[in-house]
Amino acid sequence: MGRYVFRLPDIGEGIAEAEIVAWHVGVGDIVAEDARIADMMTDKATVEMESPVSGKVIEVAGEVGEVVAIGSPLVVLEVAGRGDRAGEGDRPFTPTAEPDPVRETPPVSEKAVPEPADEPSAPEPLAEPAPPSPRGEPSRGRVLASPAVRKRAADLGIDLGEIRTAEGGRVRHGDLDAFLSYNAAGGFLPAGTKRRDEHVRVIGLRRRIAENMAASKRNIPHFAYVEEYDVTALEALRGQLNEARGDRPKLTMLPFLITAICKLIPSYPMLNAHYDDEAGVVSRFGSVHMGMAAQTDAGLMVPVIRDAQDRNLWQLAAEISRLAAAVRDGSARSADLSGSTITVTSLGPMGGVATTPVINRPEVAIVGPNRIVERPMFVGDATGMERVEKRKLMNISMSCDHRVVDGWDAASFAQDLRKLIEAPALILAGGIS
Template sequence: MGIHIIKMPDIGEGIAEVELVEWHVQPGDAVVEDQILADVMTDKATVQVPSPVHGQVVSLGGQVGQVMAVGSELIRLEVSGEGNEHLFKTRAAPAESSRTQAAAQAAPVAAAVEIAPAVSAPAPAAATVAAPAAPAVSAPHATTHAPARPEGQRPLASPAVRRRAWDLGVTLQYVPGSGPAGRITQGDLDAWLARDRNDTSHRTTGALYQSHNDETAVPVIGLRRKIAQKMQEAKRRIPHFTYVEEIDVTELESLRSRLNARYSTERGKLTLLPFLARAMVLALREFPQINARFDDEAGVVTQFGAVHLGVAAQTPSGLMVPVVHHAETLDLWSCAAEIIRLAEAARQGKAARDELTGSTITITSLGPLGGIVSTPVINHPEVAIVGVNRVVERPVFEEGRVVARKLMNLSSSFDHRVVDGMHAAEFIQCIRRYLECPALLFVE
């Protein structure tokens, strides 16, 4: 028997280190060739590492959440035959110093974050931190303290004191009274609360007001950490400003309903997003500076003719932004189908790397939860993001009459270093014209 060492693979694109987000095996497990051993994450996507051989797991080279250098030891397997351990021993001496330096750099990172959701699998259970146990609540017949009055004797107290005792879950039978004829005062109740009342009181309202002292530590790793880093970088580097406009989508919703009634069976159902995507494609022809990416380190803004539309999608692991490439070439149904396909791939953790990169502008929507207004964070290094709020029916004046109209806000953020406020407003007003007169979406 021999030892086969599997190194952290070189994923390409100049990536020097990756984050270990999930183990699929543990020491002692038998593995077969091509079985997935671990998931690792780069800045762009999650990659699964398969086993090249049959064997049994001897040891794991890192912990979930650890950032590991490409070429470092990922896992050891016991295999039939000689294995490959001897190949690495011959070069161990010259490599020792570099391995020590890499471990020193990786250790603080591993110690700082050790938690949960992976990109392509359900998040592991969070570790529960033990908190001091709450004192047990005793029944009325507890022997720690005797009742303040004989059993069956009604305690004397004002309605205000009784109400307060009820709210606090205190049984007045056990509270000594200092007033006339043993009447319980507010001061008596305060004194009782200052004592260890849990031995002789009980919650009259049951679990509804039960005290909870548990704490749950949820380390931020994997996709959750990438999202946090991305949002922090965007807010730190980009001077955001948000422009909100109300859109009357009554005619658009009527058109959408008619198209779905006629074509949904054979072409699929249309949501609002394909219409908005088409309106953005047309508006960006007039405002190419908004369909851009800003390399602020090089001081270069790159404007794109192609519209690679990022669509923010919520997944079990967190927010991801799959990309509808060349949205300008898609009709409504093709765009709708592509959005659905990409969102499902992202939710299942099966989106390819090129499906998660290269966006030039992004749409974000919470659907029915969209609220009245939002301040979306730009997907760095893009310079704009269009946020969709929910559609509501409200009364409006129209030619002196009060009529019901379907209204929706667009809350859009822009990079003020690249996009002037006037141009941002003109861009959104252009989108508004297309959406409020949807026939224009199909006229070149």
């Protein structure tokens, strides 16, 4: 038998290292050629690593959250024959990337629930102390159990070491049920009443988000501007267009907002820009590459609508749908996640009254529509008479980089945006003069 050292390949231009965000194999596993072995995250995307050969895993580069340099060993496999080169497997298997100071803390279970053996605790009694376990024995240390059983026991405040099993082996749900029946008077807390402390490592996309948000707030002097908009006419137009959409995608508020922003950008080029604070250079862009903040199971991501100024409402709606699906199922390409020049962020019906979104550095502005509410308003007519009507109102929030954008500019932009939003025919026509 020989050894095959699989080194982390060059997975993108300018990429020097990647973070391990998931292992799909462990030491001792048999893997087939082209089998998925790990997920590696770069600054731009998550890349799946596949085994180039079949064999048995005998060494891996590190734990989830560690960084591996391009060209460093990722996995060592025991293979038939002499392997990839003589003596290759005899060298020590250590990643060459410098460890992150955050990662010097002891590793924590992936399930974020401490093992009972590491943190034993007895359930708090509600009335009288719980009777001894059926076996009358102390906790027996580490106990075999599935993650689901282990979590259920933790939620109930039960030490798995106190549970009798058929042959002293793996604890199953049935063993938990029997224990609960036997100790029904013991005062065990119902599921969800008591939880243990959790210590979850910040890794992968969550760590990238934390670093980017901290850098943005640390380096950019944010200021916020919030304005109220009457969207009654816009919502009526949106409803009419959706009724006649046929097989085209359904229109939400975002395509209208993006179109309105694109029409105003030529008059407010300082908003569609990047600021390089180290070089002291502001780059104002002719095209609007609209970032769209999207929530995923892994965290916040910002896919990019390229050349948004050249797309109509239906094309924007289709691209929004495509990008949202891509980031949620993990199929987004690197090009889909980079190069934005200004960003919109929306929480939809949960948008709140007002928000103060964090700028997507090195951009200088971010726009966030909030929740639509219905309220009575005084509405004037052509004769100057006023009456009270029920109207649909929405606040739009902006955060700007005060080094590049002045308060007057942001306020002027918001007022011109109001003219388009409240007279939506202008969004479909040539804009405002």
